[in-house]
Amino acid sequence: xxxxxxxxxxxxxxxxxxxxxxxxxxxxxxxxxxxxxxxxxxxxxxxxxxxxxxxxxxxxxxxxxxxxxxxxxxxxxxxxxxxxxxxxxxxxxxxxxxxxxxxxxxxxxxx
Amino acid sequence: xxxxxxxxxxxxxxxxxxxxxxxxxxxxxxxxxxxxxxxxxxxxxxxxxxxxxxxxxxxxxxxxxxxxxxxxxxxxxxxxxxxxxxxxxxxxxxxxxxxxxxxxxxxxxxxxxxxx
Numbered sequence: 001x002x003x004x005x006x007x008x009x010x011x012x013x014x015x016x017x018x019x020x021x022x023x024x025x026x027x028x029x030x031x032x033x034x035x036x037x038x039x040x041x042x043x044x045x046x047x048x049x050x051x052x053x054x055x056x057x058x059x060x061x062x063x064x065x066x067x068x069x070x071x072x073x074x075x076x077x078x079x080x081x082x083x084x085x086x087x088x089x090x091x092x093x094x095x096x097x098x099x100x101x102x103x104x105x106x107x108x109x110x111x
Numbered sequence: 112x113x114x115x116x117x118x119x120x121x122x123x124x125x126x127x128x129x130x131x132x133x134x135x136x137x138x139x140x141x142x143x144x145x146x147x148x149x150x151x152x153x154x155x156x157x158x159x160x161x162x163x164x165x166x167x168x169x170x171x172x173x174x175x176x177x178x179x180x181x182x183x184x185x186x187x188x189x190x191x192x193x194x195x196x197x198x199x200x201x202x203x204x205x206x207x208x209x210x211x212x213x214x215x216x217x218x219x220x221x222x223x224x225x226x227x
Contacts, residue, residue, distance in 0.1 A: 042218025
């Protein structure tokens with residue numbers, strides 16, 4: 001079973017704070033994706049990382065793929081209330097394989 | 112057009128009812144997915160269709176019956192459901208199954224199903 005564990009499960013912070021969400025697995029993935037889901041909506045892709053050690057930045061969000069391609073992290077700088085949502089990592093092992101979602105991190109940013 | 116459209120948005124059904132959920136995409140995607148999502152949990156994969164053929168069934172009970180009439184449509188037929196089947200049912204599509212390094216899954220808004 002491909003298991004992607006995210007931590008923390010829930011995070012409530014004040015606007016302007018920084019935070020990091022972790023996604024860990026004992027399996028190697030060919031790529032890892034991060035999605036954000038807002039209430040009443042389906043998940044929306046934020047980024048895909050494919051190379052071990054890769055770092056990608058999307059405005060205030062920084063994504064990193066571990067060297068061994070088993071883990072990833074999402075760092076948000078100066079969080080805003082609009083960042084509130086469920087953050088999901090998702091991995092695929094190879095061509096033709098399904099996408100497996102992580103356990104999810106629910107983020108609440110208070111104004 | 113990067114939309115996946117699901118209907119209905121909300122559905123309440125009795126345990127003896129038969130209903131269907133519908134999903135449509137016009138992006139030319141050849142892989143389509145059904146996920147079930149319980150409150151405050153991540154989506155759980157149920158079925159995958161690849162080129163209109165059932166590719167993956169995650170040991171889903173037979174009271175859920177998927178159908179892919181053509182490359183743009185995906186249905187989920189529901190019969191004799193239980194209250195614990197109440198959840199958000201998400202449809203998604205991607206260009207092809209796999210190749211996640213250069214493709215993404217596009218999700219619909221979901222159907223919120225309540226079984227009474």
